[in-house]
Structure formats: C-alpha cells, structure tokens
Amino acid sequence: MNFNRCAKPGPVWLAGLSALLLSGCVTRPQPLYHWGDFQAQQYAYFKGDKGPEDGIQALEKIREEAKAQGRRVPPGFQAHLGLLYGQTGRTDLFEQNLQAENLQFPESSAYVKFLLNKTPKPQSNPDASK
C-alpha cells in the first residue's frame, strides 16, 4: 500500500476525486419502501374522508405497483389494509393481511397475535375450508 499516493497530484488522484464528486450526483439512494400515497391514505382514514372500499382499492393498487417493481411495501401497510378489509366484514382478508404484515415484519408479531386473538372469528366450518 502506498499511503503517499493521495498526497501527490496525479491522474489517479484526480480520477478518484471526480469519481467521488460525481457519485454524489449519480447514485441516488433508493428509498427502502414503495410508498405510493400510503400516508395520505392513512390521513384520509383518520379524517373519515373515504370509506374502506376506496382505501382498499388504492392500497391494492400500490401493492401491485410495488410487486411489479420488486419493491417492498412499508411497515404498517398490510396491517392497515387488513383493518380496512375487516371493516367491510371480510375477516378472512383481515387475518390474511395481518399475517402478511407479521411475515414481512416479525417486529409486529406480538401485536398481530393480540389483534387476531381479540377479533371474534366466525366459527370456521371445517367442511367448507378449501
């Protein structure tokens, strides 16, 4: 290793510097998640602006976009979607989306367990299960 190389100006040093400077422009760090307008959807939910069906449509679209781009949906996304499904009476999709949240983010497991135990499940009919 030649530790003095940096000290003397030369083509290598210049190339290194320009690479460093350029990288600031070129490699833009990628967000960790594909958000769509998830936060706006949550705000709309809080304000009661829209019914759950509108939210479900918007979120399913974001999830599809994410899938198509090979990106991940953000924390809480699938849980919020599950909540909306729950409010339309589709308890199966409520549970499914909460499980998906748990799978993507194991940090949520205690809460997901809490939510699934609390929700009165429609007594599942073993004969009807696919």
Added chain:
Amino acid sequence: MQANKLPALRLTILAIAALLLSACATRQPYDYAAFKEARPTSILVLPPLNNSPDINATYSMMSQATAPLAESGYYVFPVTLVDETFKQNGLTTPADIHAIPIAKLREIFGADAGLYISVKQYGTSYAIITSETRVTAEARLVDLRSGRQLWAGSATASSAEDDSNSGGGLIGLLVKAAIRQIVETISSQGHVIAGRTSVRLLGAGRPNGILYGHRSPMYQKDGMPAQ
C-alpha cells in the same frame, strides 16, 4: 504603555473570535449512550398531544410520522390500527394515551420504543402583508422495556421558507422522492408543513437527530450525518 496594551487587546479579540466561532461550529452533541445501548428495532407512535387550536394537528402529524421513521430503518406500528386499539379500550384522548404505563404498551404491542410527540404550533397566522403557516413539534423516544428516555428533539417548518430546500437531509429527500402527495384533495397547508416538520423531527442522519434503525443500510454508521 502602548506595548503593554496591545497584547491584551489582541487577546481579547482572540477570545471573542473563539467565542463566536465556537457558537457556529460546535453544538452541544447529543448524548446517545442510552440510545446505542438500547438499539430499539420497532417504534410505537402514540397519538400526538396537540397544544394548537387546530383539531387536525394530532392526526395530521400521526399519519406523517411513519415514513421518516421507516426510511430511517425502524419498524413502525400501523398508526390507524394502533389508534383503533386505543379507542376500543376506551382511550380516546392523546393525554390519556400518553399516560398509559409503558409495561401495558409493551404487553399489547410488543414495541421496543414508544414515540411521544407533542405538537406545539400548527396553523396559519395572518398578518397584514403576509401570512405564515408554521408547524412545530417535539418528540421523546422512550424505551418501553426499561422506561429510559432514549432521545428527545424538536423541529419546526414554515411556509415562509424556500420550498426548494426543505432541509430534510437524506431522509427528507428519500421521503420526498418516495411519497406521492395528493395535496389538492386531502390537505390544507398545515398538513403539508406538518409533513416537513415530521421529516425534520424524525428522519435519521440529522445533527442531534434520531439514529438509524436496523433495517437501514446506515445502521450503526451514525456519527457521520449523511447530508
């Protein structure tokens, strides 16, 4: 006499210069010892206290807290479901919720840390010549396992600032790039400014800001703020 006076004068000037420079260069560095020891992975955002006259402040802030924290590398509990859980247990005001014993929060949510936000200002002040919308908020991050405070900070944003430089740092840029705002349909100006405040308050990589979480590539590389 002249010879005696000069060094004293020079010393005084030097002292003043040092004082002035130190004010610019060094801010009291935040003590991250407890934060680094605890290294929380998940954050429970509680409904923010609202000290402003605008009733929208709580949910405006709460709905925009997820992105900066998640992009900083934390798991953030679904704020809508969290709010519903509190409501179903008869807790409807942020003040009541902030008073819940941390052991109870830990038991229900399994969160490592709780985030206690307080909105100090939210709204537009009208003056004769111009009006300004400003949102100011404070936050405390508390370890729900030990009860220790891991971090505290505050931030403000105003409509009077230059829009092109919202000063959110790297996380600010990421959040801006990542989030589609549908401003015209859902929000007032206050909500937009609150989003900016939230990024400044909760985005990692800022001086005295929150540290990066375990899901970020910057995890444990703090100290070199990525600006």
